[in-house]
Each structure stands twice: as structure tokens, then as C-alpha cells.
Amino acid sequence: MMIRTTGLTKLYGTTTALDGVDLNVAPGSVYGLVGPNGAGKTTLLGVLSGLRSAGGGSIKVATEDIGVLPDTPHFDAWLTAREVVDLARVLGNHSSDVSRVDELLELSGIGEAADRSVGGFSRGMLQRLGLAATLVGDPDLVLLDEPCSALDPLGRREVLDLIARLRGEATVVFSSHILADVQEVCDTVGILRQGRLIFEGPLQELLVGTAVPHYAVRLRAPLDPVVRELQRLDWVREVTILDPEQIRVTANSLTEAERHLVAALAATGAHVVSLAPEAPSLEDVFLELVA
């Protein structure tokens, strides 16, 4: 494991920020850390990077070569972007070639602003610069706190691509409120709530194993008789009318839905146009878990 924590705790006064967190991050993985505000994501990243002390438990990090990107990076305003990344290069890894500075500025999408003072940078540009400074030393472990929070859609796309490219070359732990981003680039997910890690595992396992099965059914009007019939069935949890020709059927379990739904629709005499399971998004699962 690149990171293994056991029973990790952290208190701020009487407030519990981390409560017995058992985190396991495999080498070369892209690990998404999600949770509502105040769940302890930033504290956990701070403890892992050594910027904050743990209150209890144990931490094992397999490398000392760690790159950290805070959620709102800040640099001396009178330095140029190139100087910031070069300073990070010199401090982080002396063997890294100077050409890596320009390469990362380009990859981060701020190559054209390389010689501008960072004092005039927008928050999005600072985030891109922070990412370049984090990656320039080619760290073994990259801790990213909300790396896309200030980026426009294009910037977000570029940064996600950059993170995805790190898979296998470095281990990335990436906290985000943007669950679609986590779903897109992470292979493993940890969900924090009130300082506790309530789920950790492969993303697919989370999506398939935890989510309530939804089926989107497109059918000819009228919908009401069909909806009433379906709501009477004990394996159906909920039926929602999405539009005049579409309903969503939520079953208690995937197995029951697979076994009974087609027959139940036929029994109502519905004119079914199409029927398909709705793939749960991480957002659906997240909302369900933290609710």
C-alpha cells in the first residue's frame, strides 16, 4: 500500500475532525476522497502530508516524495509562473530537468503566461499553476485538494486529463466536491462523513453494490393507470413520472426488478416503448450514503 492508516483520529478542541479512519491507497491508483463540507477531507490530506499531526491511530506512507496542492494555491505575487514552478522543481527534486518546468506549464494550460507575475492570475490560473508546481518534481504521491474547484469547463477537462495520465506513474489522492470528476478519473473511492470513512473501495463496487436500482421506462400515455398498478407491488419502492411519456421505477433490489418488472408492465397493459436500467451516478450513491 502507498498509504495505510489505522484508526486515524484528529480533534480540534472538542470537535472530531477524523474519527477512526482506516484508509488504504494502492500504489499507482487514483483515489477519490469525497464527502460533504466539514467531513474531514482537507484535514485528512493535511495529516497525510505531515502538515497536521494526528491525534491517534497510525499512518504509514510508503514515500517521502509527496506533492501537495491546496484547494486555493497562493504564491508570492511578484514571482513569475515559471519562477514558481522552477522553485518547486529545485526544492522538490534536484534531478528533475529544467525543461520539465516549461513542459508542465504547457500541460497545465498556462504556457503563454509563463513570464507573467502571478499577482495578476485568476483563481483558476493559480490552480493550474499549483498543479504544475505540484507535479514538476515527479512525486511518487500526489495529494490534490479540490484541484478543479475554480476551473472553467475547459480547464477542468485539461486538469482531469492530466490527473488521469498520472495513473500508474504516481499515486493520486484527490478530494473533490465535483462527484462527476471523481467518477471520471478515480478508480477507488473513499466517502467521508463527519470524520468517518463510511465507504472505501473500487468505484464500480460502490456504484453497483450500493445504489438502489432505477429503471427508466418510456411508454405511451396515459401513464397514470400504469403508475397506480406498479405502486401496488411490494417490490416497487417508488414510481416517478419524469415526463408525459416516461416513468422511473425504483425497486427494492436489482434482482426483484430483473425478475418482475417486465411481467408487471405487461400485466398493466402498458404500451412500452423502451425499458432500461438507469446507471447510478456517484452523486446518487453519495447522496444516499450521506443522507
Add this chain to the structure above:
Amino acid sequence: MSLWKLEWIRLFRTKRWIALLGVYVFFGLVGPLTARYISEILESFGGGVQVVVPEPVAADGIASYVSNAAQIGLLVSVGVAAAALAFDAKPQMGVFLRTRVARTSDIIAPRYLVVTAAVVAAFTLGSVAALYESTVLMGSLPFGGWLLGTLLGCLYLAFAVAVVAAVAGKTQSVLIAATVSIGVLLLLPIVGIAPLVGEWLPSHLVGAIDSLVRGGPASDYLRASLVTMALTLGSLALAVRWAEQREL
């Protein structure tokens, strides 16, 4: 780009060197001038009242420089030092540095030494200006006494910057670091009023140059010099310890 180069760039791009050099050299030039013409200056504001002051001597020019340097110069020096040494004032900047160095002292050492070098250079240049002008306007001064006095003044300033480093290790804010440091440095001369205590304190070194150019014995400053050196090293050790203990 290294942390040493970063500090030199900080000094020049933020124009803080101008503030330091400007204040010390200005008082180095103006101090002897006011000492030489104090009688005329007072009479011009006196509305015809004749003001009798002792005939100025060259040492008065140095004394005038030192009194201004010890107040305005010290304020500016502490401000410049606090701005450089409170490196966690913006925590994200602290994260950038702290996660890239093996020890916190790697961050503090260049900041302390570069600021101290700048403050000492500015004070020395101001002292050179005061020596030159005092000599031209009021007569010669003992060079040995002036040199030793200037060195002792530099030692005091190195101590003052170390105090700022220690305070900045405990507080994150530039303003609080500067204010508390000024408070500590102003407290020393007050403590020094107590009999026998003053000559042991760093603040005793502030007026050394004035006394030495008047022929005072150098041995008067031995104890304060040793204490100042010890307190400087102690303050730096505290700066590192406190900065290491801080969580971001």
C-alpha cells in the same frame, strides 16, 4: 531558483531595500545636519527668542543618527523582517514551502540571513553617511570607536530580526509579528532602567556608537554583546521550534 535567490528577489522586487536604505541613509545625512544647525533651527521657530545650546561636536551628529535609526529605522526593519519571516501568513504559501523542504530551518535560515544582511547593510551605510557628514561639518571622529559602535549596532539589529523570527514562528500574521516584536524590543530598555540590569541587555548596544565616538570604553559593551549573541541564537532556535510545531 533557490530559497536564497527567492529572498534576494523578494527584497528587490518588493522594493523593501529602498525603504531600508532610504530610512537609514536619510537619517545618516539629516542627523549630523540637524545636530550642527540645531541652534539655528530652534531660533527660526522661536519667534525671536534666543536659544542657547552647547556648541555641537562631531559626536552629536552620530548621536542624532543613532536616535533616529533606533526608532524609525528599527520600525522599518521590523516591518521588512516580519513580512519575510511570517511565511505562514498565507497558509497556502506555507503549504507550498513546507511540503518541499526537509526541515523548517531550511525556510527560516535564508529569510533571516538575507533580511539581516539587508538591515545591517542599510544601517552601516547610514552610519557611513553620518560619519562623513559629521566629520565635514563638525570635525573628526575616532574611526575605531565609530567602527566598533557600528558593529555593535549591527549586532543589535541581528538580534532584533531574530526576535521577529521567533515571534513569527508563534503567530501567523505579519502585523501581529511586527507589533509584538516592536513591543518586545521596546520593553528591553524599560527593563534596562533597573540598576545593573541595563548593561547586560541588547538594548545597551543601541547607544554604543555614541559613547564610543566620545571615547567611552569598549569593555562597557562586552557583557551586552555576549548576551545579545546568546539571545539571538536562542530566538532563532525558538523560531525554528515554534514554526515546526505549527499546523496548517
